Amino acid sequence: MSQQTTIRKLAALVNTPVEKLLEQLSEAGMPFSDPDQAVSSTEKMKLLGFLRRTHGRAEQGAVDPVAPKKITLQRKSTLTVGGGRNKPTVDVVVRKKVTLVKPEAGAGTDGVDDERTEILRKLEESRQRNLDEQQRLADADRRRVEEAEEAKRREVEAEAERVRVETEAAASVATTEEAPRKSHGHGHPKPPPARDDRTTASKGKHRGSHAMVAGVEDEEGAAARFAGQMHLSPADRARRSTARPRRPQRGQQRDQSRTGTGFTRPTAPVVREVEIGEAITVADLAQKLAMKGGDVVKALFKMGVMATITQSIDHDTAVLITEELGHTAVRADADDAESELLAHVEDVTGDQTQRPPVVTIMGHVDHGKTSLLDYIRRTRIAPGEAGGITQHIGAYHVDTPKGVVSFLDTPGHAAFSSMRARGAKITDIVILVVAADDGVMPQTIEAIQHAKAARVPLIVAINKIDKAEADPSRIKNELLAHDVVSEEFGGDTQMVELSAKTGDGIDDLLDAINLQAEVLELKAIADGRASGTVIESSLDKGRGPVATVLVQQGQLNKGDFVVCGVEYGRVRALFDETGGQVPSAGPSIPVQVLGLSGVPDAGDDFVVVGDERLAREVAQQREAKRRETRLVQAAGNRMEDIMAQMGGGQQLELPLVIKADVQGSVEALRQALTALSNDEIRVNIIRSGVGGITESDANSAATAKATIIGFNVRADASARKVVDTHGLDLRYFSIIYDVIDQVKQVASGILGVEIREEIIGTAEVREVFRSSKFGAVAGSMVIEGVLRRNKPIRVLRDEVVIFEGELESLRRFKENVDEVRTNTECGIGVKAYNDIKPGDKIECFERVEVQRTL
Missing domain, CATH: 2.40.30.10 (Translation factors)
Structure with missing residues (x-):
């Protein structure tokens, strides 16, 4: 049964808008209201006659007294411009409209008649080209049908030949097996009837005629029947010129009667290679596997992983589920931007020159580290520290009589363990300050372990020898238990006795530093693009993100484009430790950098790149990777974890919002306060960052009913208003001991009696x-x-x-x-x-x- 033609389909065939076609049908006396209504052949012919009369072509043998006196020709062309990488494309539509007026009878001139004759000639040529194109399409359809029938005929003949050969072979085998039975009186079996090849041959002979191929008429008959039906599409003409196909014979598969349009089931499972990065969402993995998302979620559930279709899973889990489903997992290639950045860094070449040593001062709290550096710098740093202790890394470069030395002053409190480890990794020499009247303390032992882990040479500064109870010999003996052997005991560790208060032994310490630096032969490339490490970072209200960086190679200049972890930007200004602005900084020189897009994490590497595009792409890819990793960690809800939570009872929670002056303090507070959690209560840091307490921080605390802790920062007016409105608990601190004690008291109040x-x-x-x-x-x-x-x-x-x-x-x-x-x-x-x-x-x-x- 042929499918009816609707107004919408007819408009698509004649390349006319649906609204215009409805209007033409209404003018022709056939009002239609719905574009999906069917149009009969009679109505199509009626519309064709109306359009001919409208355009000045009367019906055959008829004269239209009200023929139109003008004709309008319209032409539309579309041109696509633009495009390319990260650029949109624009479609430019050019419409051209020409109106031709028919002159009055007897009033025209020879020029007008010539113009009219030319127009009629062009219209006739256009109509003839349309007819030729339609004829060409009909011929192409006819040839396609003939080729399909020929291919099907060959398949049938090959199948018949194969069946005949198999039948003859089976008959010969049966005859051989039946021969011994003849002596026992068994009769001869009837051979299977052979197929009549003459029938096949006769069928093949008739298929050569166009009139006999699937009932298709010959070219002359089709052209004669449908030459005047201009309202038919090429597909409709091909369908009308083709007779109904014959029904397949019994035993013949339906797929063989189709002309190559049937679906063929694969003979073997399709094994795909799936590229998987560090993390991937379940939906993306299902798309790469060409599977439904629900099937992948079901397979994950069978493996003990509960994840929704929008959650991310790590690389190992994705590889396991891919192999479980019968496909091959391959690791995705490294990010293009990261590879380009690596090539950018490796491209830096030049002569290496001697650079100043980077010295980190470590030791237990209140053993005189900052006082020692204070005496060397001839400044007053120690009295300004809150509680008399250092709570973040200070970076300074000092021009001493023995040469330029860059110092890193690290905290001594137990909460700043990560800071000390970071300081030991980026330094050349570690000075371990031990008080002669106090001895080896826990943070002293930890500093020794950090120095050994980083394989950095150690110089022991025995401080406070000016006190009456000082005993340097006891310090040296206590250090023997930790494999720190003095040179006077036959070891390789220099130990200098000094007093940061009186200045005794300071010159000996500088001599020891220079001696160790000469042994190490410290060199770096002084020219080219700079690279180094972020020592500390903070958020200044007037200057924005500020990062203290240590240049380890190259020259950092004002105006350079830098990548700092997941942040990037252009260096707007460089400041030294005294606050003075400098144009550039070389190897082993710490400076403060302004102009980054955000506050980087302490310990991130920074690299100078050639343009902003590369810096932005690298930062965005790193941020996306960090976000995926964070989602994987948050979604690590395996079945055993959920069962453990169900069986463990309800755990109390203490939500906190932490804001501090520098990134290192935020990191130390997070680690120290999170370590207070136990089986009964969990300290949850819902928000943390550097800078003052803002309205957004206060709103987050109000939502989670959290306590706000400000470490060396204060709340602005809008934040204080939110705090007063919701009655939030806001506490200010300047010493990390007090923070830990106060959080313990708050947690104890939650636990109750x-x-x-x-x-x-x-x-x-x-x-x-x-x-x-x-x-x-x-x-x-x-x-x-x-x-x-x-x-x-x-x-x-x-x-x-x-x-x-x-x-x-x-x-x-x-x-x-x-x-x-x-x-x-x-x-x-x-x-x-x-x-x-x-x-x-x-x-x-x-x-x-x-x-x-x-």
Whole structure:
């Protein structure tokens, strides 16, 4: 059954808007309201006649008295411009409209007649070209049908030949097997009927005619029948000129009757190579596997991973599920921007020259690290530190009489372990400051471990030798236990005795630094693009993100484009440690950089690149990778983890918002406060960052009902308004000890009190007496502690609790007493219990409330 033609399809065939076609049908006396209504052939012919009359062409044998006096020709062409990498494309549409006016009868001139004749000639040529194109399309359709029929005929003949050969072979085998049976009286089996090849040959002979190929008419017949039907599309003409296809014979597959349009099932499973990066979402993995997302989620669930279709999974999990589904996983290539950046860095070449040493001062808190650096710099840094301790890394370069030396001053508190480790990784020499009157302390041991892990030479500065209780020999002996052997003991560690207060031994320390630097032969490329490490970072209200960087190679200049971790930007200004602006910085020189897009993390590497495009692409790719990694960590909800949470009971939570002056302090506070968590309460840092406390921070704290901690920063006016409106807990600190103590107090308040039972005394039953008033009275001896009246008791028999109740009476001889102490006899009446026996023990206890702490 042929499919009906709708107005919408007809408009598409004649390349006319649907609205215009509806208008033409209405003018022709055939009003239609819906574009999806069917149009019959009669209506198409009626519309064709109307259009011919409208355009000045009357019906054959008819004269239109009201023929139009003008004709309008329209032409539209579309040109696509633009495009390319990261550029949009624009479609330019050019429309051209020409109106031709038919002159009045008898009023025209020869020039007008010539113009009219030319127009009619062009219209006739256009109509003839359309007819030729339609004829060409019909011929192409006819040839395509003939080729398909020829291919199908060859397949049928090949199949018939194969069946005939197999039949003859089977008949010969059967004849060979049946030969021995003839002697036993069995008859001959009938051979299968052979196929008549003449039928096939006759069919093949008739298929050569166009008139016999699937009922297709010859070219002349089709052209004669449908030459005047201009309203038909080429597909409709091909369909009308083709007879109904013959039904397939019995046993012949339906796929063979189709002309190559059927679906063929693959003979083997399709194995795909899937590129997987560090992380991938379940939806992207399903798309690469050509599977439904639900099937991938189901396969993950069978492997014990609960993930939705929008969540990310790590590389290993993605590889396992890909191989489980029968495909091959390959690691995705490295990011193009990262590869370009690596080539950018490796391209820096030049002569290496001697550079100043980078020295990190480490040691226990209050052992005089900053005071030592203060004396070397001839400044007053130590009195300005909060609580007299250093709480972030300070970077300075000092022009000493022995040469230029860059110093890094690290904190000594236990919370700043990551800072000290970072300082040991980017330094050349570590100076371990140990107080002669205090000895080796925990942070001293930790500094030794950091220096050994970074394989950095160590110089021990024994400070405070000016004090009366100073004992440098004890310090050297204590360091022997940690494999730090002095040169005077035959080791390789220089130990200098000095006093940061009086200046004794400072010159010896500088000599030791220069000697160690000469041994190391420190060199770097002084020219070219700079690279180095971020020591510290902060957010200044007036200057924006500020990063203190240590240049390790090349020359950092004002105006350079830099990549700093996931941040990038152009260097707007460079400042030294005194606040003075400098035009550039060479190797081993620390400077402050302004102009970054955000606050980088302490410890990130920075690289100078040639243009902003590369810097931006590298930063964006790193940020995307970090975000995927964070999503994978947040979505690591395996089934065993969920079951553990269900079985572990509800855990209390203390939400915190932390803002500090520098990135290193934020990192130290996060680590120190998160370490306070235990099985009962979890310290959750919901938001942290550098800079002042803003309205956004306050709103986040209000949503999570969190406590806000400001470390060397303050809240602005809008943030204070939010704090007052919601009654938030806002606390300011300048010393990290106070932060930890205050958080412990807040957590203890959340935990509340705990009811504990304390055993205060135990008595042993020696004899049981019967009393008409109290029932069974136990004559007992207090063997431990004290028994008090009106306290709960337990009765133990063979160290097993058999009853728990209260004391009804406690007597000594015939008098009631309030308590009985150790090695004293007494009579005990147990309330509502008479089954007490000699040898039992009566345990007296009391319940007390204890404040729960971390």
